Amino acid sequence: MNDPAILVVDDNPDHLELIVMALEDCCATARIVTASEGAQALDFLFGRGEHAGRDTTRQPRLVILDLKLVRLSGLEVLRAIRADPRTTTLPVVIHSSSVEDRDVAECYAGGASGYVRKATDFDDLRAKMRRLHDFWVLGSGPAPSSGGADGAT
Template identity: 50%
Template sequence: MNDKSILLVEDNPDDAALTVHALETNNIGNRLVLARDGVEALDYLFCTGTHTGRDPDDHPSVVLLDLKLPKIDGLEVLRRIRATESTRLQPVVILTSSNEDEDRIKGYALGANSYVRKPVDFDDFVRAAGQLGLYWLLLNQTPPRGN
């Protein structure tokens, strides 16, 4: 079993199911954790709320972060990730339907590692998810984590 996990932060059930299907289609069998809003994502990353007791050293290999989220939006989630020592180096890919220049600029300014617009076409989305998975899980080299 692959112990590298992916944290998918996505409130739209159809987009979440499509992402799961796309990863499976590309034989990316990493453990997938789904957070349906910004609060749940932060609770998972910081081991608080419903995730109290989770191993704080078990960092996801990558966070796939939507921007338009309930409770706390994706840009605020990213800001909090970068503002905290234990997560500031966490790879975060913004995966969103937004094609707004302002969202891209803010995302990169807050420290996103990548900004990927969700393709509308199903086959294009499957290909994009496969490329994301291959790059962030197999090719990307992350810095060592401090204890």
């Protein structure tokens, strides 16, 4: 089985479906894994729960993480990812409709690799997903020691 290229985390099933459709449309070769809540994403990344036994040395190239998740917030998920040595350098781009400067600042302070505002239409979403895919999955992205990269659109 191929390693997942992208893990998409969003608790809104419509948003999740649209993101996956946009990625499949523009980045057909990317293997996409989805999680509908933060705990499910962490279970996947850390090989727990329904993902027990998963080889956690094989992580996705990119996590696209909704900020406003219901149970476990995107910021809490981000902090858990950064706290674990297996995922500390994993690129995590926050995908949110928030335009609050405080939200953006908190995400970067928590270790986000980028912050992307949710698209206004499908063409915009597809363009944003293509840029994320091309930079983080096809390209090398920044060096882990660089402190993260913009990756934002």
